Amino acid sequence: MxxxxxxxxxxxxxxxxxxxxxxxxxxxxxxxxxxxxxxxxxxxxxxxxxxxxxxxxxxxxxxxxxxxxxxxxxxxxxxxxxxxxxxxxxxxxxxxxxxxxxxxxxxxxxxxxxxxxxxxxxxxxxxxxxxxxxxxxxxxxxxxxxxxxxxxxxxxxxxxxxxxxxxxxxxxxPDPKPFAHEVEWAREMVALYVERNPLHAYMAPKGEEAGKAWPSYRTWDMAARALGVARALGFKEGVQTTLVVGAVGRTGYSFMTFLQELDLPDPREVMKNPSLLPSRDDRTYATLMAVASTTAGEWNAEAWRAAWRVIGYAAEMGKADLAVPAAGRLLRALAQAREERKPSFPVPKEAERFLPLLNKVAEMRR
The missing domain is CATH 3.40.50.300 (P-loop containing nucleotide triphosphate hydrolases)
Structure with missing residues (x-):
């Protein structure tokens, strides 16, 4: 401990x-x-x-x-x-x-x-x-x-x-490492969990427990950031659980169980073999976001091409709607790389089918 x-x-x-x-x-x-x-x-x-x-x-x-x-x-x-x-x-x-x-x-x-x-x-x-x-x-x-x-x-x-x-x-x-991409993935997982468990979003306790950790919009954000840092540094599940529970209290155990039950494959293995992409919708979505975050973190041409192959495979499975957020994440990473003068890669054909959906999402957010 x-x-x-x-x-x-x-x-x-x-x-x-x-x-x-x-x-x-x-x-x-x-x-x-x-x-x-x-x-x-x-x-x-x-x-x-x-x-x-x-x-x-x-x-x-x-x-x-x-x-x-x-x-x-x-x-x-x-x-x-x-x-x-x-x-x-x-x-x-x-x-x-x-x-x-x-x-x-x-x-x-x-x-x-x-x-x-x-x-x-x-x-x-x-x-x-x-x-x-x-x-x-x-x-x-x-x-x-x-x-x-x-x-x-x-x-x-x-x-x-x-x-x-x-x-x-x-x-x-371990030496400090960039963790922004892992934090973004963790935010997606927290959002997915809270959408499924809205009563866990904000649970103000009474008595002595109010002076310790409890779930709120602020502490869920804190939990996601802590989880992302721990994953980026390669710390095991015990440390990840300690951090999440330390942010949102006992509800954090439920969230960590949710992640375990998703039983997500290694995104790098999925990038090598897209057929490993899970078929259940929540697992599909979480894996696609993990693939996008991994690619944004590693940022090389091989990972870029592999990520789009996975996204294209998802579309062929009839899950293009679930792949839209991951496609948007990759395109944002490309724009950021260009701004920071990092290596830039061509947008593949697989991305074209997502552009209309991405434009609709952008219009809805205005």
Whole structure:
């Protein structure tokens, strides 16, 4: 579990997803954030919310030339100097005084401290209520802006760290990779799931659960982004599930089961052999989108031609309507490649049959 949590936290940092680590004192929350900051070569700024007041997050008011400026605190200036390669670690978040939380909410939600934009990542940590000093439940507006990770350290993991050094508990982490195309695929899967399960789109809980992860339009978007990053980095299903559940709560298990039941083939194998394209409509659609995302990510002539062969095969199966979004995805990738002066490939004949459908979709969206 500890290794999966480290990998999940790594994904949130690369994906720029605000995250909170829940766990009792002494289980390695702060140490892990410090380790990842060092691994990435990023600046780490630790702020203990329980010892701060509103001016620490909202800025100190100073009168100048007939107006009032909100002067940022030194920790804000250090983060600005570090730029995007920085982490703001908000420790003891659940112990922040109630009158300070509105200013802190703006830091988390808008990345602003007073009048200053904070360019880096945000990680928070909190102790469970039964062990937190002055601990309070998080208000739903704060909780719903964070991905929640339950942080634990098993006795056998601690014993291993004692014997061999605690750095040995950290798994080897892949280098950062582009993840935009995998995120787009994940968004499609989330949209497909929510369309089939509309009651799961927004489920505001009551009581203590409102201070943890729960489904909303914001957190589903967060889940898709986290899932896409994890897939791009090659992390296994356990990490993917940890991230999705951390974003939308227990409903995330239902979504991950939905993905498992789709039982999608490897898009690269389908590109080699289009006859592997599933016949069931939802599986067809999901596989076609995976083929388009894979092609956009790899972006070479061979993948481009193979993707269109798959789309042409789908049309021959009488599923041209399901292939339209994938065809549009490929054409958008081509336009983007031309703008970025990447290699450009000719539009094949298979694309011609989709142009009228794509034009109709564009007209409907106007």
């Amino acid at each position: 500890f290794r999966e949590n480290v990998e999940a936290l790594y994904c949130t940092l690369l994906g720029n997803i605000p995250v909170i680590l829940w766990g009792p004192p002494g289980v390695g929350k702060t140490a892990t954030v410090s380790y990842l900051a060092k691994t990435l070569g990023w600046h780490l700024e630790v702020v203990i919310g329980a010892t701060r007041d509103r001016t620490d997050f909202g800025g100190f008011p100073v009168a100048r030339d007939g107006s009032v400026d909100l002067v940022p605190m030194p920790w804000v200036k250090r983060l600005i100097e570090a730029g995007e390669r920085s982490i703001l670690f908000l420790d003891e978040l659940s112990s922040v005084p109630e009158d300070v939380r509105p200013a802190l909410l703006r830091v988390i939600n808008e990345r602003c401290a007073g009048d200053v934009y904070l360019p880096g990542r945000i990680v928070a940590a909190a102790n469970p209520g039964n062990v937190a000093v002055g601990g309070l439940d998080l208000e739903p507006p704060i909780a719903n802006r964070l991905l929640h990770l339950e942080w634990t350290l098993e006795p056998k993991e601690w014993a291993l760290g004692m014997r061999e050094g605690f750095d040995t508990l950290y798994p080897p982490l």
